[in-house]
Amino acid sequence: MEQHSNILKYKHLGIYTQNENVVYMRNDCHVCISEGFEALTRIRVSRATRSIVASLNVINSDILLPNEIGLSDAAAKKLNVSPNDMLYVSHLEPIESLSHVRAKIYNQKLNYDAYNHIIKDIVEGDYSNIHLSAFITACAGDRMDIDEISNLTKAMIASGKQLNWNKEIVVDKHCIGGLPGNRTTPLVVAIVTAYGLTMPKTSSRAITSPAGTADTMEVLTNVTLSADEIEAVVKKEGGCFVWGGTAQLSPADDVLIKIEKALDIDSEGQLIASVLSKKAAAGSTHVVIDIPVGETAKVRSMEMAQKLKTRMETVGNAVGLNVKVVITDGTQPVGRGIGPTLEAIDILKVLNNETDAPKDLTERALLLAAELIELSGKVVKGKGLETAQQILKSGKAYEKFLAICKTQGHFSKPVLAPYKIEIRAEKSGSLKRIDNRKIAKLAKLSGAPQSKSAGILLNVHLGEQVEENQLLYTIYAESQGELNYAMEYKNNHMDIITIN
């Protein structure tokens, strides 16, 4: 109907809006007038056989002509448009799955088909940020039971690619974040693949933290590999440590996580579905989950941790994963470095068995590697730790680490940031408390993870006796401005480290 009149010429505006699709049209363009489109109307935009849903922003200046149409960068990429392409716009048919979201808002229990329908539409990009926020909120606050979490997880697995390694046992690990510097993953990969297990590890970049595993490993090697390249590395070395962003595993998760970040919530149901869907889609069979518990960690009480453990293991079972949850100490940062480069330095020290390698990081990595080795059934229960220790001590883990890095592209040594400032104790006493959230915030203000070599190098741990003027930590930054930012925050927050 009137299709000929709903065609506009694409002009590149170069506006980046993250995941949200935005379409730009003039208020006096014939399509806006005849269709009654107003700002924020959700519109279908098509080119050839592709189409997307986008929110309208109305232009009343000459950055567009009345017969032109613009798109946000993500939307333009999805439609694969070039300047002067003709685009067809139309009213959006109702998004049927929103009726399930409304049902969830009104406290109804959703079945697999409903979650599947919602997740499919989210992956299609049909949901606006308003819709996504409503879905996340409606699922938060203990409003999903175990069946629902399982169904959401299954729907998220089905929404993207699913890898198959043709191995009986494929191991993986995941840590329920919140602990700065807790960079055990590269160590665990090195140990268990040196032992002979298959561990095709995909990691995320930082979401709210000063470094994700992918950020840290990017200091040492190339982490952006295609699916084919990942397959080749794993075939050769038994494992990898790559960024999971291009793998299209559980793509709905990537969309939802950005909204959760904006809301600063991480609800139990979404958390479980997020973690387990990524693991299952990546072809894992045996997974160890690390839940650090501490007052300023993500999980703050043993009770919450136990509940999460039970649910993780139950949902894991429902989606065909053998899940073992390990509850660990989350009262302070792990290792010395917080920030990609500083964490990479810690990792190399552990792998090289250096005398000043951080003991806590070493022990955690060994514990998790041991759990995976035992979970795989290859050694008897209780013998995992000894096996892991032998592999690390012998240098086999380091050899394997280097081999994987080189197969991924190269191995590069970490280089410290040019600007730094040392923070010293203002009084003597016992080190009582380290605020994980605030020290992470400090590292972020210094520039991490965008500035790879920025961050914090910790010199002290909980319970230690500290003398006045003793070095507590060093802040590293890549510019004086960022160093100033971090210092301003530090000076306004005297409880980052508490000495009694």
Add this chain to the structure above:
Amino acid sequence: MEQHSNILKYKHLGIYTQNENVVYMRNDCHVCISEGFEALTRIRVSRATRSIVASLNVINSDILLPNEIGLSDAAAKKLNVSPNDMLYVSHLEPIESLSHVRAKIYNQKLNYDAYNHIIKDIVEGDYSNIHLSAFITACAGDRMDIDEISNLTKAMIASGKQLNWNKEIVVDKHCIGGLPGNRTTPLVVAIVTAYGLTMPKTSSRAITSPAGTADTMEVLTNVTLSADEIEAVVKKEGGCFVWGGTAQLSPADDVLIKIEKALDIDSEGQLIASVLSKKAAAGSTHVVIDIPVGETAKVRSMEMAQKLKTRMETVGNAVGLNVKVVITDGTQPVGRGIGPTLEAIDILKVLNNETDAPKDLTERALLLAAELIELSGKVVKGKGLETAQQILKSGKAYEKFLAICKTQGHFSKPVLAPYKIEIRAEKSGSLKRIDNRKIAKLAKLSGAPQSKSAGILLNVHLGEQVEENQLLYTIYAESQGELNYAMEYKNNHMDIITIN
């Protein structure tokens, strides 16, 4: 800290995004680089003593230079900027009230202070659409008890202007929408002000319907008046029918309602707070609420209506309003016209006591006017209807209506749309069902309310015997394209009117 470097020159981009504040900066501008701003970062933008919070869209084309900054139209208006003004941008301090939103997401009960804090920040524009959607969702699905609804209502009243008419009794009415053509408000205003009561009626434009009272009245008179002009009209005539959009009454409501529209939900707590906060802020003392109940109305069952009635009356009492709820028939449209002009024609027929005036509209208007007259205590219970009838029959209501219109600026006669198509019965039988939602959708596709004279003129009512080929309704439109749109929808939906 580094403030001098955080200054950029304003360039007008002319991008309208409704209520959401958006700030545009180049990816290679020194501020984005030094501050680590990324797309969707929430940023504070200041000029002189004013400041706003806006979401960042990152520009990578030459619509901005690296030292320039753009704003969405609403944001530019709030900051009162002109081209080449220098704007200062900074990191956003945490929005403290979001902790209350998170508490609500996690099912906690919020007190007055928490709602007040949230509503203040919403009015300030500090919440993104993601935050607003989470707040609305967390409050939906029966998650607010009666104390919370009262506290939210009080917070919304306090968030904007509060009118005071210096009268002991100021009446108002409200209908819980969902019934096409139910345009009783102008009739009720005419009758009760002719009777001598004070009724300073502010109305909304259509949100999801083919016409709001303000849209309909705009066909006949000027409805966009300043606060001073409204006061003058009410002082002279005892009442008015104006658009409430400029009155700054319960401004948070205007923000929340747009998000509710996008989600297509209208949760009980928000609905009650929305309606009663507007009435209280407008200085009303006695309010009649009309709740039409029907399968395709907004309230679908008598049980829901009774619950809503109790809560409306309780919350009204808590905020100092004398509220009477009237539950009415919501099974079919009211009157003949659906759309601003067609409804205006119905209104004039009723006021002129014409023989073909829609009886159902007349009866509803008389019922509501009678309830208000009785609620005011000026006549004994049971005598309100007789009083209202006399005023309408005598022509006094019409006189008053004309007088108010003229005092508001002018009185203009409605003119029908140039394009129309008649829809006739395909078979004989009894008229079994009219789908309120679908006939409203049909009127909207024909162009209402943007095209004022577009809409539907109904020729039949429920229960009537219809002959094959008898005229059921006429679709009016201001362009052939819109008429085609409506016809396409009509041809795809055979259950708009059901004949057995």
